[in-house]
Amino acid sequence: MAFEFTKSATVVQFNEKANSQPAVTIEDVSKWFGTFQALHNVSLTVAAGERLVICGPSGSGKSTLIRCINQLEEHQEGRIVVNGTELRPGMKGLANVRRDAGMVFQQFNLFPHLSVLDNCTLALRRARKIPRDAANQIAMEKLERVRIAEQANKHPRQLSGGQQQRVAIARALCIMPKIMLFDEPTSALDPEMVKEVLDVMTTLAKDGMTMICVTHEMGFAREVADRVVFMDKGAVIEEAAPQKFFSSPEHVRTQQFLKQLLH
Amino acid sequence: MSFIEIVLGILQGAGVTAEVTLLGLLYAVPFALVAGVLQHFSTGTSRWTITIVIEFWRSTSVLVLLYAFYYSLPAFGIELSAVSVGAMVLGMNAGAYASQSVRAALQSLDRGQCEAGLALGLDRLTVLRMIELPQALRNMIPTFVNEAIQLIKGTALVSLITLTDMTFRAKQIAQLSYDPVGIYSGLLLCYLIICYPVSLLGRYLDRSAGKAGGRINGF
Ligand SMILES: Nc1ncnc2c1ncn2[C@@H]1O[C@H](COP(=O)(O)OP(=O)(O)O)[C@@H](O)[C@H]1O
Ligand SMILES: [Mg+2]
Numbered sequence: 001m002a003f004e005f006t007k008s009a010t011v012v013q014f015n016e017k018a019n020s021q022p023a024v025t026i027e028d029v030s031k032w033f034g035t036f037q038a039l040h041n042v043s044l045t046v047a048a049g050e051r052l053v054i055c056g057p058s059g060s061g062k063s064t065l066i067r068c069i070n071q072l073e074e075h076q077e078g079r080i081v082v083n084g085t086e087l088r089p090g091m092k093g094l095a096n097v098r099r100d101a102g103m104v105f106q107q108f109n110l111f112p113h114l115s116v117l118d119n120c121t122l123a124l125r126r127a128r129k130i131p132r133d134a135a136n137q138i139a140m141e142k143l144e145r146v147r148i149a150e151q152a153n154k155h156p157r158q159l160s161g162g163q164q165q166r167v168a169i170a171r172a173l174c175i176m177p178k179i180m181l182f183d184e185p186t187s188a189l190d191p192e193m194v195k196e197v198l199d200v201m202t203t204l205a206k207d208g209m210t211m212i213c214v215t216h217e218m219g220f221a222r223e224v225a226d227r228v229v230f231m232d233k234g235a236v237i238e239e240a241a242p243q244k245f246f247s248s249p250e251h252v253r254t255q256q257f258l259k260q261l262l263h
Numbered sequence: 264m265s266f267i268e269i270v271l272g273i274l275q276g277a278g279v280t281a282e283v284t285l286l287g288l289l290y291a292v293p294f295a296l297v298a299g300v301l302q303h304f305s306t307g308t309s310r311w312t313i314t315i316v317i318e319f320w321r322s323t324s325v326l327v328l329l330y331a332f333y334y335s336l337p338a339f340g341i342e343l344s345a346v347s348v349g350a351m352v353l354g355m356n357a358g359a360y361a362s363q364s365v366r367a368a369l370q371s372l373d374r375g376q377c378e379a380g381l382a383l384g385l386d387r388l389t390v391l392r393m394i395e396l397p398q399a400l401r402n403m404i405p406t407f408v409n410e411a412i413q414l415i416k417g418t419a420l421v422s423l424i425t426l427t428d429m430t431f432r433a434k435q436i437a438q439l440s441y442d443p444v445g446i447y448s449g450l451l452l453c454y455l456i457i458c459y460p461v462s463l464l465g466r467y468l469d470r471s472a473g474k475a476g477g478r479i480n481g482f
Contacts, residue, residue: 072378099384109379113397123383126393175383 029078056231102172110156142170162193182213276432290354299365320359349421364406368399408465
């Protein structure tokens with residue numbers, strides 16, 4: 001059901017945005033940690049409104065790639081353009097560019113010394129200089145959207161993992177990002193909490209948010225993704241629409257990976 | 264002299280002890296914060312420089328510094344009052360020690376905290392001010408209180424540069440009446456009277472910070 005909904009919405013969006021710039025363009029990007037090359041000439045384009053799922057074995061460079069998109073990691077070669085702005089190491093105005101992309105981390109990374117509400121309003125008030133009342137209003141709206149508004153005055157540690165991750169999603173939404181980046185958002189969660197987070201992400205996707213999700217939740221990928229990318233050893237091995245990706249993957253390594261996931 | 268008289272006599276020096284301690288804190292706290300933060304952030308030459316400054320204040324004998332500043336600086340035309348010298352030397356010494364726990368507390372924070380702040384589009388300085396320091400300072404309350412107590416006890420040394428603090432008073436009284444046991448146990452008691460409430464205050468601060476921040480560790 002949701003599957004069909006998402007697909008048709010995407011088609012509309014693609015038609016509308018056929019001429020607009022891509023949300024993210026990655027061209028021939030390479031990245032080293034010291035002498036270790038973590039990314040090998042990665043190229044990837046994400047259209048506005050598109051939902052991309054990235055998967056691959058641990059250590060294949062998925063986090064590194066997604067963190068390059070908001071320059072938590074600097075790339076050494078190639079080009080990364082986010083909403084028309086090219087990211088360069090040490091560039092001016094990086095903070096502004098980062099506000100175009102909201103990021104959700106595997107470990108939530110909520111600020112433990114701040115209430116849920118203040119977690120959400122911090123960037124609004126300190127970076128965007130929005131007065132407290134207005135910021136609170138925006139934050140409550142986003143908390144409502146992830147269905148956790150009633151916990152606004154609690155501290156993160158008083159919440160379950162799933163609740164914390166939903167707060168983290170609300171916090172990222174508060175900066176009004178054009179793109180959402182998810183780095184294994186459900187990997188640190190107890191199994192029974194995975195669904196509540198995936199549900200929130202699915203709702204976001206339905207609302208037309210551009211999303212890049214590193215995840216091994218294949219059900220989510222099938223239902224929500226427009227494209228699935230498989231990475232291995234720092235390179236993009238294969239990318240395809242989910243149906244094709246899961247039913248007839250081309251590369252041996254993709255086949256092996258999917259087989260392992262099922263076991 | 265009765266024990267009570269001795270204690271009251273010694274407490275006449277409490278004002279000077281308190282003055283040197285409070286002025287000392289005015290050196291210690293800013294120095295600890297600035298030096299700790301700079302050491303955490305800087306690299307290369309600037310890191311070397313700040314490390315050398317910290318090590319100078321940390322590794323030199325406080326007594327030697329007191330003498331050096333009080334008796335030698337006038338030879339270079341710099342006249343500082345005994346209180347100024349005492350507060351500065353003791354304060355910078357305590358601050359240098361505390362700077363190491365500022366740095367350690369910053370370094371022990373989860374890297375994800377800073378990254379989450381940056382990803383939200385906050386600049387590095389705001390991340391430090393709003394995210395890292397509040398958490399680090401909370402973890403440092405015990406160290407800061409310990410340093411403050413060290414500072415109070417350290418002020419006994421200013422009796423050697425002519426200040427009439429509690430220790431100086433004790434020595435004065437010792438010259439009037441021969442009662443080393445009474446006088447020095449009286450002096451011990453006086454430092455305890457001053458330090459213990461500070462320790463209690465510290466415990467209270469730490470507890471309330473723990474409540475607010477979700478950290479459960481005591482002294
Ligand atoms: N800060 C770092 N310093 C050194 N090596 C790193 C660092 N971060 C990641 N790596 C290495 O880069 C490779 C890719 O890591 P990562 O992008 O985290 O993989 P994934 O997210 O796919 O599990 C791994 O081999 C990892 O050890
Ligand atoms: Mg990863």
